Each structure stands twice: as C-alpha cells, then as structure tokens.
Amino acid sequence: MTGYYSSPFSRRHxxxxxxxxVLVGGGAPVVVQSxxxxxxxxxxxxxxxxxxxxxxxxxxxxxxxxxxxxxxxxPRIRERLDRLGIDVPLVGDFHYIGHQLLADHPGCAEALxxxxxxxxxxxFKEKKDRQFGEIVEMAIRYGKPVRIGVNWGxxxxxxxxxxxxxxxxxxxxxxxxxxxxxxxxxxxxxxAEMAEQIGLPRDRIILSAKxxxxxxxxAVYTELARRSDHSLHLxxxxxxxxxxxxxxxxxxxGILLQQGIGDTIRISLTPEPGGDRTREVQVAQELLQTMxxxxxxxxxxxxxxxxxxxxxxxxxxxxxxxxxxxxNMPVWREKYPGVEELKVAVMGCIVNGPxxxxxxxxxxxxxxxxxTPTAPVFIDGRKAATLRGPAIADEFQKMVADYIERRFGGGxxxxxx
Numbered sequence: 001m002t003g004y005y006s007s008p009f010s011r012r013h014x015x016x017x018x019x020x021x022v023l024v025g026g027g028a029p030v031v032v033q034s035x036x037x038x039x040x041x042x043x044x045x046x047x048x049x050x051x052x053x054x055x056x057x058x059x060x061x062x063x064x065x066x067x068x069x070x071x072x073x074x075p076r077i078r079e080r081l082d083r084l085g086i087d088v089p090l091v092g093d094f095h096y097i098g099h100q101l102l103a104d105h106p107g108c109a110e111a112l113x114x115x116x117x118x119x120x121x122x123x124f125k126e127k128k129d130r131q132f133g134e135i136v137e138m139a140i141r142y143g144k145p146v147r148i149g150v151n152w153g154x155x156x157x158x159x160x161x162x163x164x165x166x167x168x169x170x171x172x173x174x175x176x177x178x179x180x181x182x183x184x185x186x187x188x189x190x191x192a193e194m195a196e197q198i199g200l201p202r203d204r205i206i207l208s209a210k211x212x213x214x215x216x217x218x219a220v221y222t223e224l225a226r227r228s229d230h231s232l233h234l235x236x237x238x239x240x241x242x243x244x245x246x247x248x249x250x251x252x253x254g255i256l257l258q259q260g261i262g263d264t265i266r267i268s269l270t271p272e273p274g275g276d277r278t279r280e281v282q283v284a285q286e287l288l289q290t291m292x293x294x295x296x297x298x299x300x301x302x303x304x305x306x307x308x309x310x311x312x313x314x315x316x317x318x319x320x321x322x323x324x325x326x327x328n329m330p331v332w333r334e335k336y337p338g339v340e341e342l343k344v345a346v347m348g349c350i351v352n353g354p355x356x357x358x359x360x361x362x363x364x365x366x367x368x369x370x371x372t373p374t375a376p377v378f379i380d381g382r383k384a385a386t387l388r389g390p391a392i393a394d395e396f397q398k399m400v401a402d403y404i405e406r407r408f409g410g411g412x413x414x415x416x417x
Contacts, residue, residue, distance in 0.1 A: 012261050032281060057282075151210045235266040249287075354378070364377050
C-alpha cells in the first residue's frame with residue numbers, strides 16, 4: 001500500500017552546534033527556545049522572566065542587547081541565574097551596534113552563549129561587511145556560535161535590488177515574491193560563507209530566514225535546506241496574537257518539521273496585555289509532542305463533548321488535570337523520571353469512553369446524560385475501580401497522583417529494574 005505516511009520524513013542532515021551545552025542540529029532532538037520581552041537593563045525583571053521561561057521548558061532563551069546599559073547587565077543576569085540554579089543558555093540579540101557593544105563590554109561577550117546577528121541591519125553600505133566581520137571575530141575570540149538571522153522586514157536592500165535588476169534582464173523573469181525568497185536565501189548563505197572565510201567554523205553557525213507568511217516560510221526554508229547543511233532555526237516572524245499566531249506558526253513549522261527540516265524552533269506570539277510569556281514555550285512543546293518528535297508532559301486525552309455530555313464534570317476534570325500536570329512538571333521532571341510518557345484519558349460518556357481509557361495508562365469514563373451514574377477507571381488497560389457519587393473528580397485525581405508515584409517514583413523504578 002502506498003501513499004500513506006505514518007511518520008515524518010527522515011531528518012535532514014545538519015552540522016551540530018553547541019549552544020552553551022545544548023546541541024542544536026547534528027541529529028539532536030529539536031530544541032525549544034524563546035525570547036524575553038523585558039528591558040534587559042532591568043535585571044530583576046529579566047532574570048524573573050528568563051527563569052520562568054526556563055522552568056516552562058525553554059532550552060535556550062534570547063535577550064535583547066541594544067545599548068550599553070543592557071550589555072552591562074548581561075553578566076549580572078548570568079550570575080543571578082547561576083545562583084538560582086538556572087543554567088539555560090542566553091543568546092544576545094544584536095542589531096545596528098552589536099559590534100561596538102561586544103567590543104566595549106567583554107563581560108557581556110563572555111556571558112552570552114550565542115550571538116544573533118541580522119545581516120540586513122548589522123551595518124550599511126561600506127560599514128556592513130566590516131561590522132559583520134567584527135562580530136564574527138568576537139565570536140571566534142570568545143568561542144561562541146552565531147545565528148545569522150535574516151528577516152524579510154530588514155532584508156539587505158542592495159542584494160534585493162541587484163537580484164531584481166538581474167531578474168528583469170531574463171527572458172522569463174521570476175515573480176517579485178520569488179525574487180524576495182531568493183534574496184532571503186542568498187543573504188543567509190552569503191553571510192555564512194563570509195563568516196567561514198573569516199574563520200568561524202561551520203559547527204558554530206546557525207541560520208534562520210524568517211518571514212510572516214506561512215507559504216513564504218515553507219518555500220524559503222525548503223530551498224535553504226536544499227542548498228545548505230547548516231543547522232536551521234525555524235520561526236514565523238510577526239505571527240500575531242492568540243489563536244491566529246498559534247495556528248499560523250504551527251502550520252508553517254509543522255510542515256517543515258514533517259519534511260525533516262528544522263533543528264530548533266521558536267513560536268513567536270504577540271502576548272496579550274498582561275499575558276504570560278511562557279505561552280510560546282508551551283505551544284512549541286505541544287507542537288513537537290503532538291507530531292511525535294519529543295515528549296515533554298503527560299498527554300491528557302479528552303473528548304470534545306456532544307449532546308451526550310451536557311454535564312461539565314468531564315470538562316472541568318480534564319482541565320484540572322491538565323493544569324495540575326503543567327504546574328507540577330518542573331518538580332516531577334526531577335522526582336519522577338519518565339513521567340512525561342504518561343497518558344491520561346478523561347472521557348465524557350460510554351460511546352468511546354471505556355475504549356479510550358483502556359488505551360491510556362490511566363483513564364476514566366464518566367457517565368453521560370441519562371447513563372448510570374458510575375465511572376469506571378482503567379489502569380494499564382484493565383478496569384481497576386468504579387467511582388460513584390459527588391467526589392468522582394477528586395478521587396480520580398488522587399488515583400492519578402498515586403499511579404505516578406507508584407510507576408515513576410523510587411519504588412516503581414526499583415521494581416522495574
């Protein structure tokens with residue numbers, strides 16, 4: 001039988017890059033990263049947000065380094081994080097004057113695990129290559145990797161103009177969009193080539209090529225992957241807020257991951273006023289987990305509800321368990337190794353409830369409208385108990401906690417060994 005694919009395509013070969021102890025590419029699992037939106041010069045706020053992102057599961061965190069005050073704060077931020085036991089690598093995001101900030105603040109250059117530079121705004125005209133070269137030389141001096149991050153909003157206009165002119169001279173010119181795609185790809189590849197000529201090895205170079213359109217992103221990264229073996233950072237820039245940003249980012253990045261393209265991802269969400277920055281980490285983890293690339297937290301399967309489930313009990317129980325898992329995962333990762341493999345089912349009626357619950361490690365089938373007010377609980381595929389009465393939700397949550405302790409706690413691991 002042909003035409004059916006139950007797994008992603010083989011991962012594209014890429015050169016691995018060590019970012020402060022986190023391997024990006026080279027066959028390593030796809031890395032989740034994020035970025036702060038605090039003023040980096042505000043050490044307290046930045047440390048707090050980096051810590052929150054790291055605890056949520058961000059394996060690399062990028063911070064803005066845009067002026068002397070922020071550059072001077074970086075070593076102190078690193079020190080504070082180390083004292084808190086948070087060893088997440090910090091990436092410095094440099095634009096316009098990065099070469100000067102790195103030169104004037106050696107402590108910043110040393111404390112960062114990676115430098116991110118945009119070839120479209122590292123400098124202009126005759127300063128462009130020189131200032132780009134100065135940042136690369138700093139990376140060589142301090143033994144740091146570099147992400148060359150092209151962005152269509154700040155694309156090298158000289159390169160784009162040249163390609164547009166060349167396109168006009170052809171008999172069958174490309175569309176303006178196709179020329180823009182080629183300019184983005186060339187900007188990344190030419191900059192990487194220049195960095196290597198200066199002396200930065202390929203295993204210290206990561207490329208990204210961000211646009212805000214889903215189809216544009218797929219086209220650009222597909223071509224970049226075809227023409228390079230550099231490690232690739234995926235992200236849809238200016239993705240937007242809420243469900244729009246989540247859907248757009250997931251669609252674009254999901255297509256590329258399915259094709260085996262991508263070594264690290266960031267979901268760039270515009271936060272709602274007062275919103276939680278860790279939301280983008282959660283979405284990135286859920287994307288990788290639902291596609292089968294990595295396992296971060298236990299899976300909670302729950303039915304969508306229908307006319308059989310007019311009670312909200314199963315909805316509330318599923319939500320409570322999901323929130324409880326997220327809240328406890330930072331501790332559980334240390335206390336219960338392997339707990340991220342757990343599968344929990346919370347079903348609302350008899351139609352699919354028992355079957356889905358049997359497939360989970362632990363599951364409950366709650367009574368639907370008009371059904372007998374009992375809730376069978378299945379553990380490891382077998383019926384283990386039947387719950388009744390108003391405390392069903394509390395009793396099941398306790399059973400989940402007991403199951404985790406028994407299976408993933410010290411006694412369970414010892415028995416398994």
